[in-house]
Amino acid sequence: MSLRYVREFKGFAGVRIEADDIGSADEPSIVLLHGFGQTRKVWEDVAVGLEQAGRHVINVDLRGHGGSDWPSDGRYDIDAFVDDLRAVLGQMRTRPVVVAATHSAWIATMALAEDAAMLASGLILLDPPAHTDAQAVKVSAEALSAALGQGLAPSEYDSKIFASFGTDGVDARLAQAAPQINIPVLVVRGALGASDGVDTQTGFSATFPNVEAIDVDGGGLLIVAERTEAFNGLLIDFLERKQPRFIPEYRSGSDARTLRDAMGCFATGVTIITAHAPDGRPVGLTANSFTSVSLDPPLLLVCIANNSGSAEVLRGIDDFAVNVLQIGQQPVSNLFAGKSEDRFSGTRWEVGEYGAPILPSSLGIFECKRHMLHEAGDHFILVGRVEKASFEPRRDPLLYFRGKYRRLHFT
Template sequence: MLLLPGFGQTAAAWARASKALVAAGRYVVTVELRGHGESDWSPNRRYELGDIIQDIVAVIQQLPSKPAVVGANLGGLAALAAISESPEPLASALVLIDAAPRMAPAGLDRMASLMTMDADGFSTVADAGRVVAEHLPAKQQLDLEEVKRHLRRCDDGRFRWHIDPAYQGFKVDASDRKAAQRRFTAAALALDIPTFFVRGESSTKVDRESMHEFRELVPHAEFADIPGMGDAIIGGRNDAFDAAIIGFLERAIPRSKLRPQGGVEPRMLRDAMGCFATGVTVITTSDPDGTPMGFTANSFTSVSLDPPLVLFCVKRESASVEALRKRGAFAVNVLHIGQQAISGKFASRIEDRFAATEWELWEYQVPIILDAIANFECSIREIVDGGDHVIVLGLVKRVHYDPVRDPLLFFQGKYRRIHVAREESEK
């Protein structure tokens, strides 16, 4: 994969997204655009669109295979032209981020304004951040560390954008914009590889009209709006953005299938089971004296709605098994993304796992962990053999849940987090 940053950005903008792509099994190459970041500044000030397009062609031709190219605004549009205008196939797929042949003039002017505000430099990164914040949608949070990555400290001690001051691409006049638009439109019409068009839902550069025109130019393209994001969506901590890109790649250019592994050796079986993503729960009960007991588990599932049955599994040698038999009841506490510490505590060997954990008792006198995303109080219907575990089947007696929480997940032996976008109508 070849990742191309946008105008004013550096390759550092891809730091988080590239890690997600590598974790998904992709080989990732990132580069700086001409005059940006750590790339050399052109001694003869050659920063025309054609120069940037030629640079991209030169980079792709050095790669061992046709890459999937992902480009943000300027990087994406230059890649679009490079791929479509080449007489030889250059890429296996193209992802365009906030990049359409016809960009909204107001958004481009706003970007030009932002990139020309540093003529005198900024005294601090925070000063630059305040300027950037004015160009973000109200609900998008500013990441000062991300702003810092795109600044350089000059000899006078002040901060300026990490771009050659001679670069004039953001100051093009109306005629230059129209010429570029015609070139990109022709390139889009000629595009014949899998294409994914991604924009922040609050983008000022790519409006609905821009998207409609692109749909007509590239009818085979897929589209995605990233909720809560504006013009800068690749630098943020955005799981939705990463998931959208990875999902497209899995559909368009799936990785080579691995041959199935033989046998069911415990380590192999554990790793294979780890490919099934689950939520994280704490199962609680109490011994006959009322002492609370609990442990972390992800082997929880719904069995039936009528009657309401659930089950979980626990190791046969666990001290909780005897307490469960005697108490005849348990609670399932489903954790949210802010409760990883609770999961870790109840998965450890410390004696008082309930210390500093808020809980209460309901009818069956088993601990109910407060502030969980969901709680199920259950009476035990049956405990059956499950090899080196026992399977506990419970009848749900009482439920509490908080639908606006985001779940804590467990996948391949690690905690994961995901933000669930909720439509206004669901609130």
């Protein structure tokens, strides 16, 4: 039995965005975006096919289309659509693959430009238009709507859309946005895309760092409607290769990389452990294995790899500091995670009250005395007794999750 209900999202400036929620939310999610002059009905057969293939589908009506709000302020500029999509993605419980047709391809590309990996796990663009002239947008949308049999009936769209949607600067923004999107991208071109010119479309596709491009022959104006089975086949093949449904498993004796990836699902802060070597030089390394142990007595621990460059020094120290990093210290984190021997020369530091080097720009600083050391496989556990702790409440933490730096998302 199909699971389906109408779901509402809060878009830009409070605009209500309506969508069909189809399938189990425990399955990998897909967000479908129609083009201008259409509604989410155009995706109906695709959505059913994706659900049958074990995917969770969010089929969205853009603002001013279908069941979504028609904003009273008439905001239909591209930034309003972009912010709507970012708002929808921010309300998802998982990072979905975004599938965007025609002019929504521009919206999706701009929406994912700065932080794609935090909002989505993949991007599929269907016939992204090459021409950004405002009149061309209106003409192509009206022609496509008529060809699909939806028409632009007054009850299905807000007539203010095309008068308000400006395209100035779109080319430059797309050219800047696409190279920043590092998630897997698929560009599918049918008859509509072919009418825009192969060279232009190929050039746009090539600007994504991790992209596949496919031409589908024999389709009508929009292959999602004219060749649904072929389009679904392309989608599902891409999804199974890039975002498979199976859950990776590690079992004792199998690939350690899988275990490491599983451990990476636990989001952490990032710290730099600092101390003085016996000869007085400062040493330090980046670590995210940091835990509060006890309040009475005040204890914390860090895990240090036996093969790290500073391991020998840290095994023998009496005083050390744990510097909890804030979002502006990502370059410092990278520096102390690398092999450079001169990590402190370009970094602001000073000697703390209890003798260890500290990084005063950090979110929090714990100055510690060595309490205990435990051997633990290819790491050792250094337990410290906290002598002094300080923090800056106006800063936000640098986070680490699944091998990438992250930052808090405030709602």
